[in-house]
Amino acid sequence: MSGHLETIAHPDKAALAADVADRALTVLAAAQEERGETTVVLTGGTMGAAALAALAASPRRDGVDWSRVNVWWSDERFVAEDSPERNCRQAADAVAGALSLNPDRVHCMGSTDDFATAEDAAEDYRHELAAAADAEHRAGGHPRFDLALLGLGPDGHVASLFPGRPHVHDDDATVLAVHDSPKPPPDRVTMTLPLINAAEQIWFVVAGADKAGAVAAVRAGAPLDGTPGAGVRGTEETLLLVTEDCLPR
Numbered sequence: 200m201s202g203h204l205e206t207i208a209h210p211d212k213a214a215l216a217a218d219v220a221d222r223a224l225t226v227l228a229a230a231q232e233e234r235g236e237t238t239v240v241l242t243g244g245t246m247g248a249a250a251l252a253a254l255a256a257s258p259r260r261d262g263v264d265w266s267r268v269n270v271w272w273s274d275e276r277f278v279a280e281d282s283p284e285r286n287c288r289q290a291a292d293a294v295a296g297a298l299s300l301n302p303d304r305v306h307c308m309g310s311t312d313d314f315a316t317a318e319d320a321a322e323d324y325r326h327e328l329a330a331a332a333d334a335e336h337r338a339g340g341h342p343r344f345d346l347a348l349l350g351l352g353p354d355g356h357v358a359s360l361f362p363g364r365p366h367v368h369d370d371d372a373t374v375l376a377v378h379d380s381p382k383p384p385p386d387r388v389t390m391t392l393p394l395i396n397a398a399e400q401i402w403f404v405v406a407g408a409d410k411a412g413a414v415a416a417v418r419a420g421a422p423l424d425g426t427p428g429a430g431v432r433g434t435e436e437t438l439l440l441v442t443e444d445c446l447p448r
């Protein structure tokens with residue numbers, strides 16, 4: 200795996216969330232300044248929601264025109280639209296209406312309300328990404344991603360790419376269905392590593408001593424089969440933003 204991975208430690212979850220929010224506001228505002236809009240890929244998980252809540256509460260939040268922010272997700276739980284397990288819903292709850300997002304620019308992955316199978320939802324998301332790429336006159340089947348936030352599971356999973364599963368080696372697909380996920384719920388939809396790695400800046404946001412093993416494996420560049428998160432690298436920058444208890448003492 201090529202590309203530098205920089206680790207930045209924070210004293211606690213609140214400090215981590217506040218720093219992620221601050222950094223994200225800077226990146227999103229700069230991209231909007233440059234080309235009028237910006238695109239972020241969000242993650243589910245505990246710190247994903249905490250970072251969004253910090254963003255929504257930031258005194259700097261109005262430095263970004265939220266109506267010109269495009270939002271995508273790196274993975275989703277394939278459950279009912281109103282399920283509290285949905286990453287998309289958790290994000291909406293975390294920002295609690297504080298950001299004036301344009302619903303047409305918010306691209307949640309499909310739910311069981313709209314699709315019979317996770318495969319159908321994955322295919323729909325591929326089409327949605329391709330349509331956004333066309334609108335930007337870009338090749339490659341996806342829009343430009345300025346920033347992707349990612350969680351990291353204690354088992355080393357990233358998005359819904361789990362250890363020991365073949366999905367982590369899929370270089371052809373952009374979005375896949377996942378079944379029998381070791382972490383509930385069992386059915387999911389996930390971006391693949393090549394699509395995640397198309398983001399210019401990728402920031403892992405990770406807190407808690409239970410993630411120390413996974414963080415160490417990512418930093419060591421462990422084999423992908425055991426640590427899918429070790430396969431993540433942005434095209435310009437990859438940061439591992441963590442709480443101190445994730446690192447060796």
Ligand SMILES: O=C1O[C@H](COP(=O)(O)O)[C@@H](O)[C@H](O)[C@H]1O
Pocket residue numbers: 242243244245246247274275276286349350351352353357358359382
């Ligand atoms: O199930 C998921 O887990 C990971 C990590 O979540 P965390 O609560 O341990 O931080 C998350 O990144 C992913 O989006 C989510 O679907």
